[in-house]
Amino acid sequence: KPSIVWFRDDLRLADNPALRAALDRDEPVIGLYVLDDESDGVRPLGGAARWWLHGSLASLGERLRERGSVLVLRRGRAAEIVPALVDEVGAGAVFWNRRYGGAERDIDTAVKSRLRDDGITAESFGGSLLHEPWTVRTGGDTPYAVFTPFWRAVQKLPAPRAPLPEPREVPGPGRHPRSDDLDDWRLLPTRPDWAGGLRDTWEPGEPAARARLREFLRDDLGDYDRSRDEPSGEATSRLSPRLRWGEVSPFQVWHEAVEHRGSGAHAESASRFLSELGWREFSWHTLFHFPELATKNWRGEFDTFPWPRLRPSHLRAWQQGRTGVALVDAGMRELWHTGYMHNRVRMVTASFLSKNLLIDWRRGEQWFWDTLVDADGASNPFNWQWIAGSGADAAPYFRVFNPQRQLERFDPHLEYVRRWAPEHAGDEPPEPIVDLADTRRQALDAYDSVKRAA
Numbered sequence: 001k002p003s004i005v006w007f008r009d010d011l012r013l014a015d016n017p018a019l020r021a022a023l024d025r026d027e028p029v030i031g032l033y034v035l036d037d038e039s040d041g042v043r044p045l046g047g048a049a050r051w052w053l054h055g056s057l058a059s060l061g062e063r064l065r066e067r068g069s070v071l072v073l074r075r076g077r078a079a080e081i082v083p084a085l086v087d088e089v090g091a092g093a094v095f096w097n098r099r100y101g102g103a104e105r106d107i108d109t110a111v112k113s114r115l116r117d118d119g120i121t122a123e124s125f126g127g128s129l130l131h132e133p134w135t136v137r138t139g140g141d142t143p144y145a146v147f148t149p150f151w152r153a154v155q156k157l158p159a160p161r162a163p164l165p166e167p168r169e170v171p172g173p174g175r176h177p178r179s180d181d182l183d184d185w186r187l188l189p190t191r192p193d194w195a196g197g198l199r200d201t202w203e204p205g206e207p208a209a210r211a212r213l214r215e216f217l218r219d220d221l222g223d224y225d226r227s228r229d230e231p232s233g234e235a236t237s238r239l240s241p242r243l244r245w246g247e248v249s250p251f252q253v254w255h256e257a258v259e260h261r262g263s264g265a266h267a268e269s270a271s272r273f274l275s276e277l278g279w280r281e282f283s284w285h286t287l288f289h290f291p292e293l294a295t296k297n298w299r300g301e302f303d304t305f306p307w308p309r310l311r312p313s314h315l316r317a318w319q320q321g322r323t324g325v326a327l328v329d330a331g332m333r334e335l336w337h338t339g340y341m342h343n344r345v346r347m348v349t350a351s352f353l354s355k356n357l358l359i360d361w362r363r364g365e366q367w368f369w370d371t372l373v374d375a376d377g378a379s380n381p382f383n384w385q386w387i388a389g390s391g392a393d394a395a396p397y398f399r400v401f402n403p404q405r406q407l408e409r410f411d412p413h414l415e416y417v418r419r420w421a422p423e424h425a426g427d428e429p430p431e432p433i434v435d436l437a438d439t440r441r442q443a444l445d446a447y448d449s450v451k452r453a454a
């Protein structure tokens with residue numbers, strides 16, 4: 001009776017507890033991935049994410065085949081597809097690593113109870129977060145709403161478990177079940193093919209992810225603390241899409257970074273880097289406790305925020321990187337071209353949209369969702385709300401990023417701007433589409449009305 005490993009946000013063989021559990025059963029293993037665009041509440045993937053998923057599934061399928069097994073691709077409602085495959089192949093067990101979004105948890109719970117009712121072993125594991133969200137609680141037994149005490153509490157917990165080794169062999173079934181053809185899923189854009197920049201920038205899949213982790217720790221970690229805020233330097237790990245899709249696990253990243261920690265400047269850099277993983281954890285824990293994170297203000301009083309009527313031309317200018325503000329334009333074009341944007345610039349572009357253009361953060365969040373290769377259901381809305389001021393542990397609303405000052409501090413030689421929006425480095429740079437000082441004042445007035453309503 002074969003075991004099914006249901007892959008989701010964990011497209012890897014190493015440190016995969018669900019796969020480990022299946023191998024321990026000593027029965028043939030069948031990998032399964034379900035493209036679920038249909039279940040209620042599951043957010044359809046954005047375009048850049050679909051591009052990444054194609055590459056990552058192709059790689060995972062090949063790696064499973066090389067080891068003797070198979071990756072079955074099916075499309076539809078996961079709650080129906082998983083039990084149907086169990087029946088079809090006569091599986092005795094299904095294993096998966098947990099997901100933390102509200103709709104996803106509902107699906108997984110339903111699948112688990114249905115399988116168990118049928119006498120099938122169904123077990124889930126922690127593979128995507130260093131700590132399960134229900135294990136980090138304040139003294140008053142509530143979830144943390146502020147990062148610093150959250151992170152302090154996490155560091156007092158037992159160290160994250162050691163990563164599991166990569167299996168050399170994964171025994172497959174005698175007969176391969178039917179699988180969709182990955183190309184038929186049309187995850188890649190055709191006309192227009194906007195993915196050229198993504199192809200030039202990224203190589204999805206577990207081997208490239210592991211190589212990047214090693215390279216970052218060897219070459220860049222030492223300087224991380226000093227250089228991480230400079231968008232031109234490419235000094236950060238660029239592991240975000242690999243973590244998003246689980247091509248590496250946070251346990252692997254954590255333990256390898258701790259090994260590299262050493263002393264002196266290196267130690268500070270390593271601790272800073274680990275605390276960034278902490279923000280990832282905090283985002284996911286927040287989503288676990290507040291599943292509406294992408295659509296609702298975490299702070300309810302923000303529901304009264306007087307967003308002015310949307311000016312579509314402003315939204316379009318922002319999306320296309322034609323706002324006349326150098327760092328914003330450079331960032332938005334980097335995003336469109338590569339599916340990625342440096343964190344500092346994400347903050348500046350998000351602040352500009354929500355506070356200078358006074359456009360509801362949800363519009364920006366949706367654009368990032370569609371264009372980021374690392375877009376995830378927690379980090380994206382969490383960070384948007386953090387910037388907009390409506391979120392957990394949000395930056396105070398009155399802290400409006402001044403994009404000009406940010407440019408002087410973090411790209412003083414205009415290296416980044418020259419790469420992505422060269423007209424801003426020329427003799428006649430474009431004019432901003434809005435007055436930064438006026439719009440800042442308007443935003444603060446609007447915020448005052450929220451405070452009065454609270």
Ligand code: FAD
Pocket residue numbers: 228236237238239240241243244273276277278279280281283341342343344346347350368372374375376379380381383384387
């Ligand atoms: P590094 O500096 O090398 O950090 C290491 C890892 O820590 C990252 O790969 C990521 O997994 C995690 N991390 C770092 N910063 C954050 C953070 N602020 N929040 C959560 N995790 C973090 N990150 C995403 O992974 N997906 C998103 O959809 C996303 N949307 C964002 C939207 C906005 C408006 C902002 C301001 C930030 C967003 N971030 C998001 C966080 C951050 O910008 C990226 O994680 C980071 O730029 C990825 O680059 P890196 O891997 O080189 O980061």
